[in-house]
Amino acid sequence: xxxxxxxxxxxxxxxxxxxxxxxxxxxxxxxxxxxxxxxxxxxxxxxxxxxxxxxxxxxxxxxxxxxxxxxxxxxxxxxxxxxxxxxxxxxxxxxxxxxxxxxxxxxxxxxxxxxxxxxxxxxxxxxxxxxxxxxxxxxxxxxxxxxxxxxxxxxxxxxxxxxxxxxxxxxxxxxxxxxxxxxxxxxxxxxxxxxxxxxxxxxxxxxxxxxxxxxxxxxxxxxxxxxxxxxxxxxxxxxxxxxxxxxxxxxxxxxxxxxxxxxxxxxxxxxxxxxxxxxxxxxxxxxxxxxxxxxxxxxxxxxxxxxxxxxxxxxxxxxxx
Numbered sequence: 001x002x003x004x005x006x007x008x009x010x011x012x013x014x015x016x017x018x019x020x021x022x023x024x025x026x027x028x029x030x031x032x033x034x035x036x037x038x039x040x041x042x043x044x045x046x047x048x049x050x051x052x053x054x055x056x057x058x059x060x061x062x063x064x065x066x067x068x069x070x071x072x073x074x075x076x077x078x079x080x081x082x083x084x085x086x087x088x089x090x091x092x093x094x095x096x097x098x099x100x101x102x103x104x105x106x107x108x109x110x111x112x113x114x115x116x117x118x119x120x121x122x123x124x125x126x127x128x129x130x131x132x133x134x135x136x137x138x139x140x141x142x143x144x145x146x147x148x149x150x151x152x153x154x155x156x157x158x159x160x161x162x163x164x165x166x167x168x169x170x171x172x173x174x175x176x177x178x179x180x181x182x183x184x185x186x187x188x189x190x191x192x193x194x195x196x197x198x199x200x201x202x203x204x205x206x207x208x209x210x211x212x213x214x215x216x217x218x219x220x221x222x223x224x225x226x227x228x229x230x231x232x233x234x235x236x237x238x239x240x241x242x243x244x245x246x247x248x249x250x251x252x253x254x255x256x257x258x259x260x261x262x263x264x265x266x267x268x269x270x271x272x273x274x275x276x277x278x279x280x281x282x283x284x285x286x287x288x289x290x291x292x293x294x295x296x297x298x299x300x301x302x303x304x305x306x307x308x309x310x311x312x313x314x315x316x317x318x319x320x321x
Contacts, residue, residue, distance in 0.1 A: 026089065026097040034198050037081045037103040045072040045089045045097070055092040060085055078103040082141040104199035106190055107137040114208075114248040115258065117215075117225050125208040129250025129257075129297050132176040132183060132205065138190040140197050147192060155189045183207075210249045212293055212307040217241040217278070234312040238283040245277070246295045246305065263292040286314030 031042045048054060057067040058074045066074055079085050081103050088098040114130040116122070126132055136154060140147045150170045156163045158176065166174045172190075176183060187202030214229040223243045249258055260276040262269040272278055279291070294306035 026091065026095055028087075028089075028097065028099045030099075030101070034200050035078045035101055035103045036105050036199075037078060039078045039103070041076050041078055041101065043074045043076065043087055043099065045074075048072060048091065049093075057090045059088040059090065062086075076101075081105055081139045082144050082146070084141075084143070102141060102197055104141070104190075104197060105139045106188060106199040106201035107139070108186070108188060108201040108203050109135045109137065110186070110203065110205065112248075114250055115246055116248070117213075117245045118223075119225065125248045126183070126205050127208055127210055127248035127250045130248070131250075132186075134174050134176075134186055134188075136172040136188045136190060136201065138172070138199050140190060140192065140199050142192070142197060147197070152190050152192060157187045157189075159184055208248045210295065210297070210305045211247040212295065212305055213245045213247060214291070214293065214307075214309055215243045215245065217243050229309055229311075231308075232310045232312070236314065238286065238314045239281070240311065240313065241278060241280045242291065243277060244279070244293045244295075246297075249295060249297050249305075257298040259296045259298060261294040261296075263294075264289055281311065281313070283313045286312075288312045 026048050027046050029044045029046060031044070032039065035041050045051075045056065048056075051072050052070040055067065055069050056071045058065050058071070060076060065076070074087070074089070076085070076087065078101060083103070085101045086098055087101060088096060090096045111133050112124045112126045112130045113133075114124045114127040116124045124130075134156075138147070138149065138152055140152065149172050152172075153167075153169050154171045155167045156171075156174055163174070172188075176186075183205050185202060185204050187200065189198065189200045191198040215223050215225055215227070216229060216235075217223045225245075229242065244260065244262075246258055260271060262271060262279045264281065269279060279293075281289070281291070283289075288310060290308055290310050292306060292308045294304070296304050
């Protein structure tokens with residue numbers, strides 16, 4: 001009977017399982033996480049037992065670059081693009097860990113199709129209603145060889161929001177078809193298949209409102225784009241042809257999307273539908289008059305710009321009503 005009681009007590013006792021977690025192996029973290037050529041990189045050694053009292057020796061490409069008790073941080077300068085550096089940390093316990101640092105860079109280019117004067121060699125700025133185009137030129141390498149664009153995955157963000165429909169493998173160019181509302185920042189992250197090689201770039205987009213300028217069209221030299229007409233303009237001629245330019249107006253619908261309206265004084269001027277940006281002014285006597293140009297961009301009805309000039313033709317005359 002006594003034996004049976006002991007058995008029953010043992011079988012009624014709860015059983016507890018003991019679990020043992022293997023210590024984590026030493027590893028690294030980088031700051032910044034994506035390294036660009038020539039950048040200062042902080043390497044932090046993690047998962048080290050008794051880190052404050054352990055001797056750590058740091059090697060870069062086999063050369064000792066630092067050592068000390070509790071020295072779990074090492075700062076280095078990244079190499080040029082395409083050159084890989086191997087950084088190793090050795091502990092007095094015999095453990096070691098290494099990391100390969102491969103600097104990457106991405107050039108981000110942009111353009112806008114906003115209106116500029118003919119033969120203008122500068123950049124067309126981002127105006128309301130313009131199409132913005134971006135191209136990412138990645139410089140990612142593996143073992144010194146550049147990775148082709150077709151093998152890389154591109155993730156695009158606009159003002160912090162990921163554009164899944166514009167992202168994907170080999171998609172290094174995008175177009176934002178309508179910037180009626182302000183676009184402040186565009187960024188792209190580029191990586192290889194397994195995400196071990198990554199690069200990123202971002203930029204803020206300079207936005208410009210439409211600027212109206214007036215130019216004289218010379219009978220021999222054509223439109224004098226090098227010399228815009230000031231707010232008050234004096235000419236000996238009684239006849240003048242002026243050419244209006246709505247700088248940086250969006251042309252998402254082509255130049256036909258820009259509507260011109262001219263006034264001479266308070267009177268609506270007749271427009272040549274084939275050349276609405278031209279206005280011919282003829283005076284039979286010396287006179288001064290106000291010329292007002294208004295433009296409306298049909299790509300975005302939010303834009304309605306106007307400007308007025310005072311022209312003195314022949315000689316200073318009386319301002320017309």
